[in-house]
Amino acid sequence: MPNTESAPSAGSAAAISSSGRSGLLSRLLDLFSSVRLGITLLALLFVYMAIGSAGVLYPIHPNVFHPDAWVHAQMRQWRSFEMTEFEWFHWWPFDVLLGLICLNIAVTTVRRIPFRPINFGVWTIHAGILILAAGSVVYFGTKVEGDAPVLRRKVVVTWNEPGAAATRLAADGTAPAAASDALVLSAVPGNRGRLEADGGGYDVEIVDIDPQWELLSGDDVGERAYSVTLLVEAPDGERFMRQVIAGRPEYTEDLLFTDDPNQPMQRSVKVNGTPIVDDGLQVELAYESQEWFYLAHQISKAWAIYVRPPGADTWAERPVDGMPLYNDYVASRDWVFETPGDRPVEIDPIDLAVPPGAGDPFPNLDLRVTGYLRYAVERSRIREGGPAAAYNPTAFMTVSSDLGERSEYRLQALDPEARRADGGLLAFESIGSETQFDALLMAPSLRFRIPEVDFEIEEEIRAVLLAQQELAFTDLGDTGYAYRVVAVQDDIPLASGEASIAIIEIRTPDARILRRWVFDDPRLTRDVGPDMTGPVHGGPALMDDAIEVEYRPGTGMALLTLVVGPETDRLRLVSSIGTDTPTAMPIEVGRPVAVEGGLTVAVDRFLPRAIVERKPWIVPPNQRDRDAGTHFAMVRVEAPGVEPQWLPFHQYAFDGPENLLRRFRFEPSTLRLADGREVEVIFSRQRLPLPAEIALEEFILTAHVGGFTGESGSIRNWTSLIRFRTGEGWTEPQQVSVNDPVAYGGYSYFQSQWDPPDPAREAGDRASRGLNYTVLGVGNRHGIYTQLAGCTIAVLGMLYAFYVKPVIRRRQIERAAAKARPKPEPGGAAPQPVLAGGRA
Amino acid sequence: MNGSNETKRRRRPVGAARSQTPGDRIGRGLPVVLAAVAMLMFSATTNAREVDERAAPFHERVQLDPLGMSAVLVEGRLKSFGSHASSTMHSITGPRRIGGQSDAFTYLDLLIRPEAYADADVVYVKNKNVRQRIADVASAANPALESRLETSVKTGLFAPSVLRTPAIEDLLRTLEADLVRTARPVTEIRNALTLSDPRLLLSRLRIIPPTAEDPQTRWHGLDELVLPPAPPTDPSLASGLPTLPTIEGLDPTLASTIRGAWRELVEGWRRGDAGEVNAAVATLAAAVPEVNGDLYPEQARLRWEHWYFEQGNLTWIWLVYLASVAILLLAVVYRWPTALRIGMGAFGVALALQTFAVGLRWYVAGRWPNSNMFEAVTTAAWFGAVAAIAFELWVRRTPLRGFFALGAAVSCMVALMSAHFLPVYLNPNIGNMMPVLHDVWLYIHTNVIIFSYCLIFMAAVSSAIYLVHRLFGGMPAYARAGGTGMVLATTAGAASGGGAVAKVAGEAVRSGRPGPSFGEVLDGVTMVLMELSFVMLWAGLVMGAIWADHSWGRPWGWDPKEVFALETFVVFLLLVHVRWRVKDKGFWTALLALVGAGVMLFNWIVVNFVITGLHSYA
Secondary structure, eight states, X not given: OOOSSXXXXXXXXXXXXXXXXXXXXXXXXXXXXXXXXXXHXXXXXXXXXXXXXXXXXXXXXXXXXSGGGEEEEOGGGSTTTOOOHHHHTTSHHHHHHHHHHHHHHHHXXXXXXXXXXXXXXXXXXXXXXXXXXXXXXXXXXXXXXXXXXXXXXXXXXXESSTTOEEEEXXXXXXXXXXXXXXXXXXXXXXXXXXXXXXXXXXXXXXXXXXXXXXXXXXXXXXXXXXXXXXXXXXXXXXXXXXXXXXXXXXXXXXXXXXXXXXXXXXXXXXXXXXXXXXXXXXXXXXXXXEEEEEEOXXXXXXXXXXXXXXXXXXXXXXXXXXXXXXXXXXXXXGGSBOOTTSOOOOXXXXXXXXXXXXXXSOTTOOEEEEEEESSEEEEEEEEXXXXXXOOBOEXXXXXXXXXXXXXXXXXXXXXXTTSXXXXXXXXXXXOSSHHHHHHHTSOOEEEEEEGGGTEEXXXXXXXXXXXXXXXXXXXXXXXXXXXXXXXXXXXXXXXXXXXXXXXXXXXXXXXXXXXXXXXXXXXXXXXXXXXXXXXXXXXXXXXXXXXEEEEEXXXXXXXXXXXXXXXXXXXXXXXXXXXXXXXXXXXXXXXXXXXXXXXXXXXXXXXXXXXXXXXXXEOOGGGSOGGGTTTTOEEEEEOTTSOOEEEEBOSSOOSSGXXXXXXXXXOOEEEEOTTSOEEEEEEEEOEEEEEEEEEEEEEEEEEOTTOOOSSGGGEEEEEEEEEEEETTEEOOOEEEETTBXXXXXXXXXXXXXXXXXXXXXXXXXXXXXXXXXXXXXXXXXXXXHHHHHHHHHHHHHHHIIIIIHHHHHHXXXXXXXXXXXXXXXXXXXXXXXXXXXXXX | OHHHHHHHHHTOOGGGGGGOOOOHHHHHHHHHHHHHHHHHHHHHHHXXXXXXXSOOOHHHHOOOHHHHTSXXXXXXXXXXXXXXXXXXXXXXXXXXXXXXXXXXXXXXXXXXXXXXXXXXXXXXXXXXXXXXXXXXXXXXXXXXXXXXXXXXXXXXXXXXXXXXXXXXXXXXXXXXXXXXXXXXXXXXXXXXHHHTXXXXXXXXXXXXXXXSSOTTSOOBOTHHHHSOOOXXXXXXXXXXXXXXXXXXXXXXXXXXXXXXXXXXXXXHHHHTOHHHHHHXXXXXXXXXXXXXXXTSOOHHHHHHXXXXXXXXXXXXXXXXXXXXXXXHHHHHHHTOHHHHHHHHHHHHHHHXXXXXXXXXXXXXXXXXXXXXXXXXXXXXXXXXXXXXXXXXXXXXXSTTTTHXXXXXXHHHHHHHHXXXXXXXXXXXXXXXXXXXXXXXXXXIIIHHHHHXXXXXXXXXXXXXXXXXXXXXXXXXXXXXXXXXXXXXXXXXXXXXXXXXXXXXXXXXXXHTOOOSOHHHHHHHHHHHHHHHHHHHHHHHHXXXXXXXXXXXXXXXXXXXXXXXXXXXXXXXXXXXXXXXXXXXXXXXXXXXXXXXXXXXXXXXXXXXXXXOOTXXXX
């Protein structure tokens, strides 16, 4: 900052030129001594920063007074730039600009501002800014920043059985992971696996985790600890719960199921006198430490593809350089689905090599990224495939009511998962003959036959026990047999196809009650055991083969059934609404028909030979969540001889589904190489090893008065107690909480994210009380104290320039005026005021 | 010739103001301004009296104050029911009050008589485009509603019966698919409809303290005591007799009192019996603290909180600032000592009131008020006013007197008007701070930054006056010694022991001879403010970086709010250097001070509400 109010003083340009120096260097020095240059550079800095941060606003219509004539855009996100904020503010033009400003400051200060007390302020300010700039070069030049998820515990299950091997399953029951002699599950509700040996095995599932379990016995009464409860099914079929408490293995105990509805569980110690009902099974909790942190895109783009052979435990990272971030890059519009009416995706192909690094399991795999989508989700769409396509009748239907309610459906008659809707009340059937159609016109029925007494009867199913608690048995004539229907379920997917089933109870003449699963395929029909807990394995088995039962599903549960066939374009609608006898009526595409109950049914489209296409759908910009970040990014990868695939973005490269944290994704794709090998791939961020493995000892949620209510406003703080692994073991727990980081091994660790309570989202899912993991921000901060010193020096300079310098100057002027003032003469004229107006 | 007269007036020295007497025109002007302000200030009181004179409707006869001062646990904060009702109704009816009723009354009325609101215009839709779309679709579906919907488009209030029709539901589904433009207004509509559900309103009345000693134990909703339990799923478990709900550990007699009082309140309310309602409210309000007196918050705090929200968060103080602005403007433009004294008095009164408002909010919230936009704007203005007093004391013997008070008065008036008239944007409700804000740097960094922002705004006021002065022919004068230098010179000059030059200036002032011109004084005021804001803004940025370093892991993240705070500083850097180079220093100083204030306001308005970043809470 120059001397604010005085004209250029001693050392000015005139003085410099008089020194006799000439030539290019002199001109350059003169140029960089110019305040005009400084002003110009500052103005350019202002414009550059404004464009980088707020973007640009430009008209797209001559009528610039209309609000719609203006478009706002983030220029740094344009295809030509594809820069994050950090990248924009460390791009070479910005660096050059700052360099020139620093040069300008340095040269001007030295050449034009004499080093005198009155100018100490401006010298200090300029020195401070130059020190800040030097510190920033170090800081931003070495900046590394990312985040690391750390789970609290893992469950280690072992079985004292020779040859026992473990299989782990994800919470969704898919993707069996590698086998080992111990079952290791990340402590996440819903994680499960199996320990198997000859003759049977243990099925284990984490059903509950209570991070604040209150100890009610022993010396630790009243204390709270991290508790994990497992549901165990032993090889003999017995089921029990095992509760394990972190840091207190002595409190491990089993809980047994009872028949008492008021106390469904009871402690084993009270029933058997011992806390462990099955000591062949050992369960322990151990740290689930983290050794990586994932680089943040905010600093610079850090994309990576991870590869491994299927079933491997660890991933090999392949960084992807030159990847975009903000725009879509495809070579063909056929690669994606677009939204009609939206601006078509720009054809802008990319082809980026993703070379292997050291230790890559596929060193010869020439993987390439050939497409990128900023915000897309995989969708399937159906279109007519034409005469060459396979028969795949698909109907798009609308059912509307008099009350204005309206629902749309897409049904596929040959797809077991897509042929029914609304819990089976709406169905789409394909028939090959009129006989099949006649069967569909029947209500579901049971045909009973007792050959010994030559008794045969067909009974329609009108009520089931599940819906009618007091359903009485119906006598079968005078045979002494009676029955009642417990439940009906149609089109259950089986390994061999589909089957429909009626579960009935039969009361025999000797007053026994047996439960029979009656299938539409009589070969599958069987009786279940006396405990009625499940089917008897090993083939059909009838406890009373004197009575034979056959199930005829008819229309089954469906109130409305759309039927196609026998001709491939013939559609009929069968309705069971408000009648015991289903009625059939023809229905044509685009011509709604009215049925009972004030309903109108329409077939909007019908495709006899539909083809299902799966592609990424580019989400229209106005439907994108601003806070989604890169969550919905996708890349297209391909390799020679490999079918290209779109990969969704993963926040972290978890080793397996059993390591998956709630609210994150683990959906690896498989590439099939020409030589028959398979490659498992995921798309994620680059990662770096942490200086030491981190374990999460405890995660503490502190609440305001009234405790944590689920509302964000009730949260006071989050705290992770973490340990670092050293050569001698784990360090003492160190506390990381909001505004209170920890430094270790050259990095600082910050409290970044937490695991909030999460309800069960679908059938079979387990709810989570949360607090099972933490996400730590990780970053270095070289040069920070130099930056701080520069800033502080600048502040001191400002205070001097604005508040000390005026005092010095005033004294100087007073001294000068006192010297210059003539001695007052009696009656003489008063001197003119210095600050009188109108001088400028 | 007029020109010569104009020149004379322009060149009239500020320092000679004491020897001037106001002209007739000025003498006529001041009473008119004062009368206008007084009319504005007392119009509300007059309206209230008029209402009292009529037969009072039910909502005016019920006395909800005892309940309004009861504690409710909301999002981890024990607030008065009055403020809880205010924040809830803010989410439903926006800035509008329904039928002149208090928020507390409307809350209970919605809860007790939901049917009365099913077809009443109570749900506020902020987005005008969405309002119009709803009105278009609703009137197409039911042309009879057309005129009513025209009113809705103007007021923003729609009836739940309109918003719940299938046609509007279809429209809302379409609108919420547009995440950029219309999803948020639709979410607000859905939230308002959900919040107006009587069961939810009742369950959110967590007014019963826990019986346990641990303050971390949750409070109980009134529904836990007054609503019958859900029927058992197993019919065999039903005894045939309804069981009364209770709360573990709660004295049955007290439970019965609370339950009975609530029943009487509801029954009296539905009958329109204000006497019964008032008695029930008093009983209920007296019984609830007895559940656990140790955990119940201080009654005085609840009482003040209730009063504070009843008073509209005291944002009406802008009227007092308006009065001081008018008078101070007369004082500084016409150099009228009497007006200056009156103006300073009005400013002092306004500042005292605002200090009370800030202090009261501090007491009620239990923390210094600088954690949301309402608090940041109003507290920043208060900082400016306090600084103005300090400046005025400093410059009391100089021609600069009155200008700082004027700048601060304008700043405070604008800030409080924004809070008063734009509650949708500056939400006055008091909530807990986000965990990241619990840090000593919140008080250091934020206060320094908002203080500098207010100084920048004050500098913009003096700059604007300077430019207007120039526009009307003022000479391109400027403060040669800079802001602080000018004050030092003129202060010392006015004092008997000052230096030679200052003595000269001071003598000039005392003798009535020409002192610094109006333009010089305005430029000096701008420079004084700019110099301090320059240091404060830079220091505030550095302090923010220190906080960000230990909170987010990096001192500087190029977040839009950071960038535009730095941009404001860059503008002032430009000002300092441009002022050094150009001839017309006063003009460029004023112009760049205005640009700086524009960038600062852009940062506070556009960046906060449009471009979000890490600083989204402030």
